[in-house]
Amino acid sequence: MEPVPDRAGGGQASAWYDNAIQRCGQALTAAYTTADRLALVPSLVRLRGGRLDLAALPIVLNEAERFQLERFGLALTSGGGALRIVTGDDKFGLDGLAQAMMLDERPRQVFEPAALMRFCCA
Numbered sequence: 001m002e003p004v005p006d007r008a009g010g011g012q013a014s015a016w017y018d019n020a021i022q023r024c025g026q027a028l029t030a031a032y033t034t035a036d037r038l039a040l041v042p043s044l045v046r047l048r049g050g051r052l053d054l055a056a057l058p059i060v061l062n063e064a065e066r067f068q069l070e071r072f073g074l075a076l077t078s079g080g081g082a083l084r085i086v087t088g089d090d091k092f093g094l095d096g097l098a099q100a101m102m103l104d105e106r107p108r109q110v111f112e113p114a115a116l117m118r119f120c121c122a
Contacts, residue, residue, distance in 0.1 A: 025058045038072045041083065045074060051084045055066055058098045 026117060028040040037059060045052045052059070061069075069075060070086065076082045 029058045034062075034068065037061075038065055038068055039104070041069075041074050042074055042085070045083050045085060051082055052076070053078075053082045055081075061068070 006075050024044045031037045073086050074083050
């Protein structure tokens with residue numbers, strides 16, 4: 001899979017992001033049950049920004065998997081050529097589901113616990 005360009009934070013954040021996509025793709029390729037595969041597909045779609053062309057998916061979805069996509073918060077789009085996260089506008093969608101499923105890409109900052117700072121910096 002090709003890396004996703006222009007990710008927030010760049011540098012380490014971008015490397016983490018690209019590695020997460022690669023690990024998810026590897027796990028998806030190694031999974032063999034329908035439930036395992038369909039549990040991983042939404043993660044890959046989230047990592048790809050909420051939409052993923054089926055040609056970029058490291059597996060081929062069979063008919064049973066395509067039939068169960070909505071149970072995993074996904075829908076086919078572009079004439080069946082892509083996956084996307086469902087929205088509240090979908091007949092089976094829930095209000096706010098698409099927003100909750102989107103990946104928050106903002107860089108995080110780690111802080112020392114306040115209790116430790118009290119003892120070391122007093």
